[in-house]
Amino acid sequence: MIDFSSDRPVHWQLADIIGADIAAGRVKPGQVLLSETRLMQQWELGRVAVRQALGVLRGEGLVDTVKCEGSYVRRQAPLDRVAVQGPVEVTVRMPSPEERKDLNIPEGVPMFVIKEPRKRSRTLSADRTVLVWAGEDRVASEEH
Template sequence: MIDKSSPIPIYYQIEESIKRQIDAGDLLPHNVLPSEREFAEQLEISRMTVRQAINNLVNTGYLYRQKGRGTFVAEKKLEQQLLGLTGFTEEMKARGMTPSSKLLSLDTIPSSEKIASQLHVTTNAPIYEIIRIRLADNVPMALETAYMSADLIKGLTAEIINYSIYQYVENHLGLKIGYATQSLESTIATDVEIASLSIAKHSPILLIERTTYLEDGRPLEFVKSSYRADRYKFTCTINRR
């Protein structure tokens, strides 16, 4: 597993060895790892070195701890390319997973100044506020709050939302979705996110804000999504200009 004569730090060698076992399927999700003491005795190294390797793997989402039970292999993160414009439903189906949503609320409310500026409507104009938990194979992935103009998207119902808003917009309303702008940042889960996503207190969250536009430039929606950082990661391809 390790080469003590190598210039590569021992804790890093341990990390890479565990990662390889996970990637090869030798360690499966929720398998328990040996204790720090067992690792240290087997490899004849200090427990502090083992602890550093394990802590790094926990922090990067490869492992997770349960108090009083031990350290376990985490579920593999879903990887989404930050290229192209697809909805959650389309993205999960493309991965062979079953998407679903738990609709927490669907209300028509007067637009705040901030949301009005995003949707290019007047303050207090009627907008839909849609709050739902997005799931893949029945596992909570994200807490999403979406805002859409009620004058633009008429007739929105819970049934439509649970199927696919994008398909309703394009196939039934005849509107063509064009592009989106979005920002991504890391933050710590709020109490609402902790309860909605079944995660531990102080868990990291990937917060995405996205404004989606129709081909003619009109804003379709403004969405705030809180993704579980332990189950989701985003990647992108960057070209040199």
């Protein structure tokens, strides 16, 4: 239920409700969510609040919105296993709009940046990548 007397904004409450439905499997990957109009009616909210809630869910990587079609629960992409070894630096950050387009990274999904000595940096979508340590040399803290 939406608590209109709560300090938590109503759009966050709606995003929490829809997110819980996704996490519990009540709404499956690829399934279309209720329309904005239907969500407005069901939860007695205005269009702005519903759109903000959907924006939160997109930002969390839970849904995709297609103009003139609606919002869908994001399907999990198949995972690629990428081996890293030796002295390597891996960082995680949000992609720029250009990187998101070039790498086909959905909104709300971070990317890995892998820097290896004498090699070009690699950028990989974090929702489709599992990094696997392939070297013999372990970080000292891992040995203890």
